[in-house]
Amino acid sequence: APSLEEIRAALATMEDQIIHLALTRCAAPLYGESTASPLLNSLSQAAQTSPSSPSDSSFPGHPPFPPYIDATPSHARWGAAQSNLSSQSIVDYWYKNMLPASSAAHNQTGYFPEASPALAMSSAAFFETVSQRIGFGEEVAQAKVAANHSAFGEHIRRHDAVAIRKLLTDERQEQLVKQRVGNKTEAWQVGAAQNVPAAVLVDLFASYIIPWTTDVEVATLLRRGQKQ
Numbered sequence: 001a002p003s004l005e006e007i008r009a010a011l012a013t014m015e016d017q018i019i020h021l022a023l024t025r026c027a028a029p030l031y032g033e034s035t036a037s038p039l040l041n042s043l044s045q046a047a048q049t050s051p052s053s054p055s056d057s058s059f060p061g062h063p064p065f066p067p068y069i070d071a072t073p074s075h076a077r078w079g080a081a082q083s084n085l086s087s088q089s090i091v092d093y094w095y096k097n098m099l100p101a102s103s104a105a106h107n108q109t110g111y112f113p114e115a116s117p118a119l120a121m122s123s124a125a126f127f128e129t130v131s132q133r134i135g136f137g138e139e140v141a142q143a144k145v146a147a148n149h150s151a152f153g154e155h156i157r158r159h160d161a162v163a164i165r166k167l168l169t170d171e172r173q174e175q176l177v178k179q180r181v182g183n184k185t186e187a188w189q190v191g192a193a194q195n196v197p198a199a200v201l202v203d204l205f206a207s208y209i210i211p212w213t214t215d216v217e218v219a220t221l222l223r224r225g226q227k228q
């Protein structure tokens with residue numbers, strides 16, 4: 001099994017990807033222009049349909065966003081051991097706060113609101129990578145237990161989510177991540193203009209990604225306790 005150090009290296013790579021995806025997407029217009037071809041437009045006119053933006057219900061059975069990314073703030077799904085998460089969903093945060101110059105309101109029931117497929121794809125890649133990074137909480141939790149079996153064992157047996165969370169939390173590591181994210185954001189701005197303040201991406205990690213990763217770590221160990 002990979003060590004905590006190896007897993008943190010993988011987290012750092014995903015962190016790079018998340019920052020690059022956010023900066024790249026934020027450098028583009030919020031919705032963009034539809035790239036539907038004239039041919040497609042005339043075909044849909046002939047078929048008397050209008051190329052409309054689909055809602056979630058147009059895709060039966062398909063979850064609206066990748067695992068861990070949905071419109072419900074995580075704290076609504078968690079009980080006493082919940083993280084201190086923002087009350088805004090990450091999807092709303094992305095479309096309302098992170099993508100700059102947003103005057104049009106994000107349509108909550110829409111799938112991806114972008115008119116341009118390339119821009120929607122860019123948002124999708126962001127959500128997917130964030131989701132992967134959060135999902136790595138499983139690996140983190142396993143590595144931490146392997147390195148400190150005696151301390152975790154009793155908490156896991158008792159399903160003590162609060163104690164498990166406390167033991168999993170590493171304030172120093174969180175400070176490192178936040179500092180690194182701020183420095184990378186400043187270093188990697190797309191173009192000359194600073195289009196995303198470093199504080200916005202630091203907040204993304206502090207308010208969403210790190211607490212959510214910790215939620216997955218806690219959930220992993222609670223599941224492990226159920227198997228015993």
Ligand SMILES: O=C(O)C(=O)C[C@]1(C(=O)O)C=C[C@@H](O)C=C1
Nearest residue numbers: 140169170173174177210213214
């Ligand atoms: O690296 C760790 O120790 C983790 O548990 C991961 C992580 C993170 O999301 O970056 C989450 C919780 C800890 O408090 C510190 C960092």
